[in-house]
Amino acid sequence: APGERGPLVLAAASLQEAMTAAAGAWAAQGHARPVLSFAGSSALARQIKAGAPADLFLSADEDWMTDVERAGFVVRSTRANIAGNRLVLIAPANRPVRLRIGKNMPIARVLGDSRLAMADPDSVPAGKYGKAALTTLGVWRSVANKIARGENVRAALALVERGEAPLGIVYATDARASRAIRVVGAFPIGSHAQIRYPLARLTGSRHRDAEAFRRFLLSRTGKAVLARYGFTAP
Amino acid sequence: MSTFTPEEWTIIGLSLRISLVATTAMLPFAFTLAWILARWRFPGKLLLDALVHLPLVVPPVVTGWLLLLLFGAQGPIGQWLHTWFGVTILFRWTGAALAAAIMAMPLMVRAIRLSIEAIDRRLEQAAHTLGAGRIRTFWTISLPLAMPGLLAGAILGFARCMGEFGATITFVSNIPGETQTLPIAIHAAMQTPGGEGLVTRLALISLALSLSALVAAELLARRMTRGKRSHVDRY
Amino acid sequence: MSTFTPEEWTIIGLSLRISLVATTAMLPFAFTLAWILARWRFPGKLLLDALVHLPLVVPPVVTGWLLLLLFGAQGPIGQWLHTWFGVTILFRWTGAALAAAIMAMPLMVRAIRLSIEAIDRRLEQAAHTLGAGRIRTFWTISLPLAMPGLLAGAILGFARCMGEFGATITFVSNIPGETQTLPIAIHAAMQTPGGEGLVTRLALISLALSLSALVAAELLARRMTRGKRSHVDRY
Amino acid sequence: MLIDIDVRRRVGGRIIGVTMRTDTGISALFGPSGIGKTTILHMVAGLIRPDEGHIRIDGTLLFDHRQAIDIPSKLRGCGYVFQDTRLFPHLRVRANLLYGRRGEGPASLSTVIDLLGLDGLLDRWPITLSGGEAQRVAIGRALLSGPQILLMDEPLSSLDDRRKAGLLGLIRDIPRRTGIPILYVTHDAAEIDALDATRIDVLNPA
Amino acid sequence: MLIDIDVRRRVGGRIIGVTMRTDTGISALFGPSGIGKTTILHMVAGLIRPDEGHIRIDGTLLFDHRQAIDIPSKLRGCGYVFQDTRLFPHLRVRANLLYGRRGEGPASLSTVIDLLGLDGLLDRWPITLSGGEAQRVAIGRALLSGPQILLMDEPLSSLDDRRKAGLLGLIRDIPRRTGIPILYVTHDAAEIDALDATRIDVLNPA
Numbered sequence A: 001a002p003g004e005r006g007p008l009v010l011a012a013a014s015l016q017e018a019m020t021a022a023a024g025a026w027a028a029q030g031h032a033r034p035v036l037s038f039a040g041s042s043a044l045a046r047q048i049k050a051g052a053p054a055d056l057f058l059s060a061d062e063d064w065m066t067d068v069e070r071a072g073f074v075v076r077s078t079r080a081n082i083a084g085n086r087l088v089l090i091a092p093a094n095r096p097v098r099l100r101i102g103k104n105m106p107i108a109r110v111l112g113d114s115r116l117a118m119a120d121p122d123s124v125p126a127g128k129y130g131k132a133a134l135t136t137l138g139v140w141r142s143v144a145n146k147i148a149r150g151e152n153v154r155a156a157l158a159l160v161e162r163g164e165a166p167l168g169i170v171y172a173t174d175a176r177a178s179r180a181i182r183v184v185g186a187f188p189i190g191s192h193a194q195i196r197y198p199l200a201r202l203t204g205s206r207h208r209d210a211e212a213f214r215r216f217l218l219s220r221t222g223k224a225v226l227a228r229y230g231f232t233a234p
Numbered sequence B, C: 001m002s003t004f005t006p007e008e009w010t011i012i013g014l015s016l017r018i019s020l021v022a023t024t025a026m027l028p029f030a031f032t033l034a035w036i037l038a039r040w041r042f043p044g045k046l047l048l049d050a051l052v053h054l055p056l057v058v059p060p061v062v063t064g065w066l067l068l069l070l071f072g073a074q075g076p077i078g079q080w081l082h083t084w085f086g087v088t089i090l091f092r093w094t095g096a097a098l099a100a101a102i103m104a105m106p107l108m109v110r111a112i113r114l115s116i117e118a119i120d121r122r123l124e125q126a127a128h129t130l131g132a133g134r135i136r137t138f139w140t141i142s143l144p145l146a147m148p149g150l151l152a153g154a155i156l157g158f159a160r161c162m163g164e165f166g167a168t169i170t171f172v173s174n175i176p177g178e179t180q181t182l183p184i185a186i187h188a189a190m191q192t193p194g195g196e197g198l199v200t201r202l203a204l205i206s207l208a209l210s211l212s213a214l215v216a217a218e219l220l221a222r223r224m225t226r227g228k229r230s231h232v233d234r235y
Numbered sequence D, E: 001m002l003i004d005i006d007v008r009r010r011v012g013g014r015i016i017g018v019t020m021r022t023d024t025g026i027s028a029l030f031g032p033s034g035i036g037k038t039t040i041l042h043m044v045a046g047l048i049r050p051d052e053g054h055i056r057i058d059g060t061l062l063f064d065h066r067q068a069i070d071i072p073s074k075l076r077g078c079g080y081v082f083q084d085t086r087l088f089p090h091l092r093v094r095a096n097l098l099y100g101r102r103g104e105g106p107a108s109l110s111t112v113i114d115l116l117g118l119d120g121l122l123d124r125w126p127i128t129l130s131g132g133e134a135q136r137v138a139i140g141r142a143l144l145s146g147p148q149i150l151l152m153d154e155p156l157s158s159l160d161d162r163r164k165a166g167l168l169g170l171i172r173d174i175p176r177r178t179g180i181p182i183l184y185v186t187h188d189a190a191e192i193d194a195l196d197a198t199r200i201d202v203l204n205p206a
């Protein structure tokens, strides 16, 4: 019905555009538009654990989903991954870098005195994946003290866009939307744990559309919307 | 900047409402705290002083998290509010106002305290000899004399509320029409590649609103001091 | 809290250094701005006033982003600094200090301005008749009389610097030993499930440090007013 | 109209105090600059607590060290003309005058305005007043507060002879007309004569 | 020691001013409270700008409306004893006294301390001073500033007779001894006599 509020979805900030489009597609089918709240996965997880009256949780990170699940706020059977992502190495568009991603690649030499921009490898999901990939490729130790740790992926992207860092590691979805950078290459799938976005319904969910919208996101239509924004299949 | 979308109107209205309510509601508390810190001496005063500064010293997300622990559905105050008043402030604009007020508190307290400490207490003594007790002296002498600090505190506090982001999003999330204020919308736009244009636009709106508040406060301040300058002021 | 790890010592030292340098370096600028806003009248004054409040009104990440645009290696000021002085502040603790100083500015300016506006200008006139020009009058009369505001501004500013997160991480990133301050470490700990213990520990350290600064400032303030109370104060 | 005061207070290493007992309406505290006249008035008004002694006005005990009696300032009903006027800077002259208004007091508002020549000043801010004008407003404010006793600390020091003479007449008649005793501080012997006051010499008790 | 003043200034709807020309060392501005005596001293000291007229002291033109001359306060060398003392609250008495120190002036520091009885007060904060003590410090500060002219606004109003007599003697001798003229405000005709001053009646020009 018009004016009615849809289910409240807490979603990781990195899914902002894709999820907005998905909610639009759902609303176009005649349902009440879901209310989307985008923030960092950690903030959302804490809100849920504080008893926030939300319906769905879409995390950028399996760890936080597991954390919320362990705390008993997730309806177990409803947890499923709705998308995946790739990790890419980027450079400013006007200062392209020639580098082949692979074992023992000379990334430290390319960096020279400057820094590699990425999300915090100790805390932010994208950074953790990046660190794993660099470690697998045997180059982490050569760059470990040349990292500019961003608060999130976008901060790292901004540094490369502005040319303040000659190289950066971001999600493919983020790289895709920016014209100021060029993708140097994608990290091999096996170099880090698979990047997945888990979705689950919360135990406190009261909205009658919650489950239907969750199923919609997992459906072929829903996944197609996410794919339009560069997300891979889970 | 000429016309706003309906979403933008909602965000602007919400930001103004939250900041106004937060500033107004915090003002008496801030004044009381400033008064206690300026005038009283008691053991633990330094602790109170530290507590007042807490939201300034720890990053906003920590303040937001503490609010969540206290006011969440599971939190002591949150449960109490729910049981007795049936009120939840989580995910509500009232929660955003609470977060903004707490973040603005240290600024407001300090400005007001500065003015209270500058009050010439001989005037309060004079009021006492004229039969005014503590309460009347407070309302008719101390409070009016502390007005500059109150006004400065209100300005600082309002501006701080208009800019509050970290504690708000951590505490009450980012819910359109309820807790999505200008700074949160700006932050969201920052997260979007190519969102710089929108960021600039929203930041300018934010600035324009705060500037209007500033102008209003300046005019009020001028009205208040009007005619009180001596003829000895050459300049 | 009894013993700190070497990393924690680094973070603590860095936070203190950045906050101290930022507060000290900003103080004269803040005073100048406060003086201009309190004493001068000129077209565009309101604009300056708004500019001073800007870092308060827009979310910190926007301020950080603006700093990046201006002071980055590609930015106008950044390029100029590099060409003429060979200095880069991006990714350096100096950059973190700049971000902190800018964020603390509005608070410092407002507190100092409040004190400048409270100066009894008849005393400055008296100094003139005693042969003191503008400069001597400023140093010997106006500045000492504005001391309470200066001190309050320094306290507020220092506390704000100790808590600064958003602008810093956006501008100079999170680099251990260079720009990783307490709030940044706290924020990182917040991002990890189960990091609440570390968050609490670091937040308490932060609070303890700021509390020490508060105590020092309070003692200084008391020293400054010592003996200046009249015998007419009964209380 | 009995004034019975015996107080001592240590101030900055010295003892300040007075012992007096009069029944004559106006008692004039007389003594050189810095001897402690203002301090004594402050003790009577309850703004400084004496270290020892007592203060009794018209049979009411305002302070007694041994009996631990210490009536708060606001209940003492002292119409105090401060040496430094202490006008409220944020209130216009009229509001200053009426601040302590209680009953009719020793003089009505219009009488006070008339006798003190405050007619054109009622809407002015205190900071715009000349020295003598401020002093007159301070006198008016105290007179209008319906006091039990008037404390006047060199109230005429900034006034011209004509005004002074007029006001001395007004003040002299207050105890007779209203039964309100006056404690008057001055260093002008002529004023004491004009007031028919009992001269109390404030001495250094040391 | 020529004092040649002719000034007018509109203050709150009234005109305040004076026309005078004397050569006698001390000129006493005399007139009722509120007539404009303080305002005139402020104009001489350069703290208020006259709307018209001129101020010439000892041949130096301090102000001339028509010639657009307006020497700034700090160069006028006016040792000004303000009616409201204006001691610097953040400086101890000694620092207040020495603030304007320039050369030897009409009296040395030790003479000033002696004659004004400031001996025990040098390390005190102004707020702890009694009314008369503050007034004496203000006089000392002006005397020590090595002035070209002394402006004294009821400088003895809070002092006892003995002190007053001593200081009147000191002040009377200043022009003779040092060539420094004095513009003296008082409402006490006896002071004018004691100073051998030329009485200038300030009138309402309206």
Ligand SMILES: Nc1ncnc2c1ncn2[C@@H]1O[C@H](COP(=O)(O)OP(=O)(O)OP(=O)(O)O)[C@@H](O)[C@H]1O
Pocket: C229, C230, C231, C232, D011, D012, D013, D016, D032, D033, D034, D035, D036, D037, D038, D039, D040, D083, E128, E129, E130, E131, E132, E133, E158
């Ligand atoms: N905090 C203080 N420390 C030392 N001495 C003080 C302090 N406060 C006041 N005094 C001294 O106490 C004395 C009494 O002061 P009080 O104001 O009562 O004098 P007074 O008789 O009214 O003088 P005056 O006629 O000049 O007004 C003065 O000498 C003053 O300097």
Ligand SMILES: Nc1ncnc2c1ncn2[C@@H]1O[C@H](COP(=O)(O)OP(=O)(O)OP(=O)(O)O)[C@@H](O)[C@H]1O
Pocket: B229, B230, B231, B232, D128, D129, D130, D131, D132, D133, D158, E011, E012, E013, E016, E032, E033, E034, E035, E036, E037, E038, E039, E040, E083
């Ligand atoms: N802003 C103002 N508006 C109106 N009138 C004013 C203003 N400032 C001063 N005046 C008036 O100007 C007159 C002159 O003041 P001034 O201080 O020069 O008087 P004075 O002769 O020194 O008096 P006193 O002997 O009482 O000190 C006073 O009547 C005063 O009230």
Ligand code: MOO
Pocket: A012, A013, A014, A015, A039, A040, A041, A042, A060, A061, A124, A125, A126, A152, A153
């Ligand atoms: O979307 Mo996130 O929570 O920035 O990894």
Ligand SMILES: [Mg+2]
Pocket: D037, D038, D039, D083, D153, E130, E131, E132
């Ligand atoms: Mg006295």
Ligand SMILES: [Mg+2]
Pocket: D130, D131, D132, E037, E038, E039, E083, E153
């Ligand atoms: Mg005068």
